[in-house]
Amino acid sequence: MNNPSMAVIFALDALTGAVFLLTTLGVVANRQVLASLQLFIAQSLLLTCSAILLGIATNSLHLFAVAAITIATKTVLIPWVLRHTVSIEVYRTREIDRVLNIPSSLLIAAALVVLAYAVANPMLGAVHTPFAKINLPLGIAAMFLGIFTVVVRREAVPQLLGLLALENGVFFAGVAIVPDLPVIAELAAAVDVPVVALVVGMLTRRIHVRLGTTSVGRLIALRED
Amino acid sequence: MTARILYNLLQVIFVIAFAPLVEGVTTKLKENLQSKRGPSIFQPYRDLWKLFHKDEIVSDYTSWIFRAAPYVAFAAPIFVALLIPVLTRYPLFFAFMGDMLGGGFILALGGFFATLAAVDTGNPYGPMGASRTRMVGFLAEPVFIVVFLTVSFVAGSTIPYIVQLRWVTPIASFFEPSHILLMSAFLMLILAEDGRIPVDSPSGAFELAMIERSKSLEYSGRGAALMKWAGAMKFLVLICIFLNVLVTPWGLAAGMQPIEVLIAVPLVLLKILGFILVLVYIESSLAKLRLFRITEFLGAAFVISVVAMITRLSEI
Numbered sequence: 001m002n003n004p005s006m007a008v009i010f011a012l013d014a015l016t017g018a019v020f021l022l023t024t025l026g027v028v029a030n031r032q033v034l035a036s037l038q039l040f041i042a043q044s045l046l047l048t049c050s051a052i053l054l055g056i057a058t059n060s061l062h063l064f065a066v067a068a069i070t071i072a073t074k075t076v077l078i079p080w081v082l083r084h085t086v087s088i089e090v091y092r093t094r095e096i097d098r099v100l101n102i103p104s105s106l107l108i109a110a111a112l113v114v115l116a117y118a119v120a121n122p123m124l125g126a127v128h129t130p131f132a133k134i135n136l137p138l139g140i141a142a143m144f145l146g147i148f149t150v151v152v153r154r155e156a157v158p159q160l161l162g163l164l165a166l167e168n169g170v171f172f173a174g175v176a177i178v179p180d181l182p183v184i185a186e187l188a189a190a191v192d193v194p195v196v197a198l199v200v201g202m203l204t205r206r207i208h209v210r211l212g213t214t215s216v217g218r219l220i221a222l223r224e225d
Numbered sequence: 226m227t228a229r230i231l232y233n234l235l236q237v238i239f240v241i242a243f244a245p246l247v248e249g250v251t252t253k254l255k256e257n258l259q260s261k262r263g264p265s266i267f268q269p270y271r272d273l274w275k276l277f278h279k280d281e282i283v284s285d286y287t288s289w290i291f292r293a294a295p296y297v298a299f300a301a302p303i304f305v306a307l308l309i310p311v312l313t314r315y316p317l318f319f320a321f322m323g324d325m326l327g328g329g330f331i332l333a334l335g336g337f338f339a340t341l342a343a344v345d346t347g348n349p350y351g352p353m354g355a356s357r358t359r360m361v362g363f364l365a366e367p368v369f370i371v372v373f374l375t376v377s378f379v380a381g382s383t384i385p386y387i388v389q390l391r392w393v394t395p396i397a398s399f400f401e402p403s404h405i406l407l408m409s410a411f412l413m414l415i416l417a418e419d420g421r422i423p424v425d426s427p428s429g430a431f432e433l434a435m436i437e438r439s440k441s442l443e444y445s446g447r448g449a450a451l452m453k454w455a456g457a458m459k460f461l462v463l464i465c466i467f468l469n470v471l472v473t474p475w476g477l478a479a480g481m482q483p484i485e486v487l488i489a490v491p492l493v494l495l496k497i498l499g500f501i502l503v504l505v506y507i508e509s510s511l512a513k514l515r516l517f518r519i520t521e522f523l524g525a526a527f528v529i530s531v532v533a534m535i536t537r538l539s540e541i
Binding site: 011012014015017018019021022025029101102103106107109110113114117120121134137138 | 399400401402403404405406409520521524525527528529531532535536539
């Protein structure tokens with residue numbers, strides 16, 4: 001942390017973290033499916049930035065691999081999969097059905113960020129990289145917000161995006177704690193996540209074809225008894 | 226000592242003189258971005274000139290408040306301009322009189338009188354706009370408070386000059402997450418306070434949809450000119466607080482030489498032009514929100530400011 005280039009990288013990482021949190025809040029509070037998808041892409045790009053910055057700072061090739069895999073799967077592959085499996089009707093719906101209204105879900109989101117910092121603080125004692133101070137709480141916050149998105153949204157694609165935001169949060173925290181993440185773990189995640197997107201996308205397509213909606217809250221009526 | 230008083234007056238003259246220009250440039254750029262020619266950037270000056278030369282008509286049913294309100298609204302931004310760094314990096318003669326909260330109170334006083342004057346007339350649109358302004362106001366208030374609390378907690382002071390020196394000037398703290406978040410929250414606040422597009426349409430002519438502008442519908446002649454000018458000055462003062470205290474404290478005069486202060490004038494105007502470009506982009510790419518969606522917009526601003534406070538508190 002003493003030399004100036006480290007300080008610059010630290011500052012840039014902090015900036016990335018702030019915008020990362022903003023995009024995650026956007027995924028929670030957005031009204032439109034397409035905007036949510038774009039915010040998720042932006043979030044993934046910021047995760048890539050953070051991984052590259054940390055890779056430069058710690059001289060770790062693994063982190064560059066993380067960055068490359070993230071950009072390949074999350075900004076290219078997953079949007080492509082989602083656009084091609086889920087019918088265009090889903091994106092045309094202007095408003096996402098949700099359990100809570102936006103102001104109250106935003107307030108809960110703020111409480112979750114507080115909780116994330118409270119949870120992260122004792123953990124910081126065990127980690128000795130300076131970047132964990134930024135990445136760990138923000139990553140945990142993104143995890144919480146991702147789970148919250150899954151809870152609060154009532155439609156399949158935004159729920160999936162919440163799940164993916166959660167996954168981004170895990171990596172955002174992970175790159176700071178473990179600079180030498182085994183590539184096999186990263187590759188496994190990289191293969192896993194598009195498959196999840198593909199499955200959910202196909203399922204959503206089927207549901208949409210049969211019911212004309214992807215509103216998960218109404219799937220209770222699906223049983224045929 | 227005399228230099229400090231003179232520079233202080235220069236700040237006031239800067240705000241008074243360039244406020245219509247800022248408004249004119251904003252309108253012109255917005256029209257240009259929408260592929261229209263737009264009025265000249267000096268059009269607000271001509272409007273003011275025209276209005277000052279017209280007769281003023283005051284309804285018989287109004288009280289003294291209606292007549293006093295334009296003067297109070299006009300004086301409020303001038304007083305704030307005495308307190309905040311507009312051109313110089315160091316505090317000037319009157320800066321001891323109030324901190325940022327004081328400036329907020331003075332601006333709120335001007336708004337309060339404009340609201341009273343709107344209720345004072347028999348025009349049905351005035352009270353409607355006034356009540357809507359109050360609604361936006363009480364939603365914006367918590368954001369203001371949290372932003373100021375965080376900023377003054379970091380700087381250990383609520384004086385804008387100290388805030389700017391302690392927190393924003395060191396480049397490392399510029400990129401802090403809390404700073405970026407506070408900047409976004411304050412930007413949303415400016416949009417709401419000044420009735421810019423996601424919240425209110427500044428150029429709209431439809432009374433039922435107006436928030437900010439319907440308050441001065443009843444004014445004519447000199448009263449209308451003063452209200453218009455006061456609105457432009459309030460906007461400029463808010464931009465100055467945003468740019469010079471919170472975002473880019475560069476380009477301000479550091480020394481006491483008159484030439485440095487004079488050079489600061491074009492530099493500050495250049496910064497304001499940059500801000501206007503961002504503002505015009507925001508205004509042209511968003512649609513006006515429905516009235517009850519304003520809660521969502523300001524709720525988002527509030528959450529961002531709270532998150533900024535948390536990130537700041539837990540990093541120490």
